[in-house]
Amino acid sequence: MITKKVKTYDTDVKNGVANEYPTPLHSFRQCALHLIVGVRNTGKSYLVSKILAQAKKDKTFDTIYIITPSFNSNKAYFGKYIDEENVFEPTKNSIMEVIERVEQERDEWEQFLEEKKKYLEYKKSIQNENISDNELLDYYFSQFLDGYVPKWKYEKEEPPKSLLLLDDVLGSPAISQSSGLVRISSLNRHIAQLKVEHSHRSACGLSVIIMTQTYRMNQGIGRCLRENVSLLTIFKNKQQKQLEAIKEELANVVDLEKFDKAYDYATREKYGNLTIDFNPKHPDFTFRKNLNEFIIFNQDDICTCELEGKPKFSCGKTK
Secondary structure (H helix, E strand, C coil): CCCCCCCCCCCCCCCCCCCCCCCCCCCEEEEEEEEEEECCCCCCHHHHHHHHHHHHHHCCCCCCECCCCCHHHHHHCCCCCCCCHHEEEECCCCHHHHHHHHHHHHHHHHHHHHHHHHHHHHHHHHHCCCCHHHHHHHHHCCCHHHHCCCCCCCCCEEECCCCEECCCCCHHHHCCCCHHHHHHHHHHHHCCEEEEEEEEEEECCCEEEEECCCCCCCCCCCCHCCCCCCEEEECCCCCCHHHHHHHHHHHCCCCCHHHHHHHHCCCCCCCCCCEEECCCCCCCHEEECCCCCEECCCCCCCCCCCHHHHCCCCCCCCC
C-alpha cells in the first residue's frame, strides 16, 4: 500500500462552538439532553432533586422550568429549585412556551449589552467633556444622568442558562402533539441564538431532563430524541423487552459487555441506577452508579489522578 498527500481540503477551519455551560470536573456537561427511565417508585424524582441540588451549588442554571401535571405532589423534591411561575401544564404548546421564555431572556441579555455599551460611551464622554446635545438627550432618556447603571439580572454576567424538566408527560399532548419536542430533541444546545458569541457560546441553549417510566412505547419518547440523548439513566427494569430495546439502540455507541456488567452492579441494590454519559469529560466517566460512583473498566496501570482533576500520573505511578 502507498499513500500520497495532496494540497486539497487542507485549509484549517474555525472550530465549532460547543455552547457549553461551565460545570465542575465531576459534574455532567451542560447543555445536556438527559433521559431518565424507571418504573413508578424507583426513585426518579429523588435522583433529579440531587441533580438540581448539585446544579444550585455549582450555579449551573439561572432558570429551571418544569412541564408536569403533578408539580404539587413533587414540591418536596422540586419546590425549592423551581419558581411556580416556571411550572407548565403538559399541553401541545407547553414546550414552545418554554422555548419562547428562553428567547425572551436572550432578548433581555442583548438589550442589557446594548445598554452597557451605551453607558460606557456615556462615561467616556463625561470624562472627555465632549457631549453633543443629541447625545445628552439620549443619555437623559436612558436615565444615566440620574445615576442609572445597567446591571444584568443574574449573578454572573453571561447569557442566561436554562434547564427544562419534563415529568409525567407520557401520552400527554406535550409529547404526542408538540412541535417543540423535535426542536429540543436535536437542537437544544442551539435554542435562542445570540447576535454576538460570548465565552464560546453562540446560543443560550436549553438543558433538558425527561423523566419517563418506559423507554419505548407508542406515543412515548420518540426515537429521534432517544438517539440524541447525551445522558441516559436507567433504574432496574424487570421487563426484559424494555432492557433489550435499550441495548439494541446502544449497541453502536457502547460496549454491551461493559454495559451489562455496569447495569448489574449499579442496579443491584434498591433504588440503584446506572447513568451512561455519551460525551464524558474523561473516558472513565462513561458509567456511573447513583450519579456519584464511577464504574471503571480499564484496569491496566490505572491512575485516578485525572479523575481528581490532577495531571495524569502525578501520583508518581509510571505507565
